[in-house]
Amino acid sequence: MPDTSMTLPAPVLALSGDVLVAAPPTARPRSRSRSRPPSWSRSRSRPPSWSRSRPPGPDRRPAGRYRRLFAPPGARAFTAGALLARLPMGMFSVSAIIMIAGAYGSYALAGAVTATGLAATALVAPFTARLVDRYGQARVAVPATVIAALGSLALLLCVRHHAPAWTLFAAYAATATTPNTGGMSRARWAHLHRGDPAAVHTANAFEQAADELCFMLGPVLAALLCAALFPEAGTLTGAVLMLAGVLVFAAQRATEPPVSPRPPGGARTPLRTPGMPALLLVFLATGAVFGSMEVVTLAFVDGPAAGAVLGLQAAGSCVAGLVYGSVRPAPHAGRRLLGCLAAMTALMSLPLLAAAGTGSLPALAAALLPAGMATAPALVTGMTLIQRLTPEGRLNEGMTLAVTALLGGIAAGSATGGWTVEHAGATAGYAVPVAAAALALLLCLAGPGTGPGTTKARLS
Incomplete structure (x- = not known):
């Protein structure tokens, strides 16, 4: 591509005495608007070398997104x-x-x-x-x-x-x-x-x-x-x-x-950030889904196949997480979390229906696979919101609070699921993860900063 920083006009014929001579081309001065910025401004805005190697525009291929992720x-x-x-x-x-x-x-x-x-x-x-x-x-x-x-x-x-x-x-x-x-x-x-x-x-x-x-x-x-x-x-x-x-x-x-x-701004803990306590309650209820599902499934299967059946739920979540990360996220993370929790609530009812309707192990295994696929998108979106709500310099603490809430929910879900199995049977126990997922959805709807009406720029 030719250099467009200066324009050389065509030679001009001029009369010098009785001889026509060609006037030398004159260089047009560079426009001020195209002048290079000073070195100090270039050093501030210059991206790192690994990011300059990225192709222009968003990469829509799933493999391309993960390739960009590991470029640094x-x-x-x-x-x-x-x-x-x-x-x-x-x-x-x-x-x-x-x-x-x-x-x-x-x-x-x-x-x-x-x-x-x-x-x-x-x-x-x-x-x-x-x-x-x-x-x-x-x-x-x-x-x-x-x-x-x-x-x-x-x-x-x-x-x-x-x-x-x-x-x-x-x-x-x-x-x-x-x-x-x-x-x-x-x-x-x-x-x-x-x-x-x-x-x-x-x-x-x-x-x-x-x-x-x-x-x-x-x-x-x-x-x-x-x-x-x-x-x-x-x-x-x-x-x-x-x-x-x-x-x-x-x-x-x-x-x-x-x-x-x-901490900048005098923030002592992410717990004081508006919207963070409500989001941690959502994580607590989501953890109860995992804890109760594990205990109830172990009681329902009651044999060496229980580990393989639970592995299907984890495998579904693993695959769904990778696929969810390969697509461009929709705007408004708060609304996206609501959609993920609604899908999780709906799909968590499949193991309950399979256990109550047929009582067969293959049907339960087939129902646990899509149920597991519903959990990863909800947790991925929830972690995104945690990162945006956490004050600068407190990111590890904010995400650890989310993991702690999940652990607390797992413990509560395990206890509740075990009590339900003991008093009402394993089939009825599958109502516990459904109720926990519905509770997470309601908490997200009611919580400030996570519901659909939020207008905070950090959550968009």
Whole structure:
């Protein structure tokens, strides 16, 4: 393409004495409006090198969106570390139950110990996330993971040597310092793709699919290790994988979000942000869907096929998350969340209808697959809203609060589902996840900042 910065007119014939001579072309001065900006302004607006390699315009191909997502240097490395660190999250509870029940002969004790660890995590995790926001991911996540890994090893030794029961509670409570690797990974995506809502949407969908994959494969791997090797093998392997994954994740310093020692604007916690408490209640009710569905399905199937049937629900959620992330999100995230929760409420009724209508295992498995596909879009959109509502410099804390709400909902859903199964039967128990999904939808409708009438720019 020719250079258009200056225009050379055609030679002009001029009369010089008796000879016609060609006047030399004169360069037209560059227009002021096209002059290059000074170097300081170019350095401020210049995008990073990986973003300048993107093709112009939105990439509508699903593979193209994920290719753009992993374009920043170091993105694939920290993703690998995050996946490695998250896989044990689905292993620890199953491993602890198998290990403790086998050594002490009490499933009640095993359940109480794991419940104590869950409650301790719900209390400690937000404070760990606040430290991460203030001092940086690498400086906090590594020592916190070391403490959690030592707690897992202490539990292993206590069980191995048949120590008093109270030592099991103390050791497992020490694992509460485990950092929220999924939240830290989402914070990195939000930092790398700031100003690109479509890329952040794809990143949230990928992270949700990764969560589902880890929680689907973790229990299977734990059960296999405990059965094939020795009862403590699942806990030992989980501690090693978690520590190795966090070390790989923390080593990618180039993608780490900057720290914010003092919250801007004087904000002390995301809980004071308008709309955040209502959104956390939605996460709480959504967690109850997962907890109740798991307990009720285990009671309904009552056999070795229960794990495979529950795996269909997780597989459906994983696939739906990847597909949802490959499409361009519709505007108005608050309204999008309402649509996702409405779809989840409708599809959660399929297992209830299958269990009540036929009572057959194949019908229930076929109903759980679309029911699982409804959950990922709701959580992806909810996490997007969490990121937009969280004050700057508090992103890890905000997302950890969302995960804590989910954990609390899972615990409440498990208790409610178990009580319903015991008093009304497994078939009636499927009404609990339907009611929990409907409650999440109602809370979203009533909550300020999440309903369809919101006009906040941050939620659009």
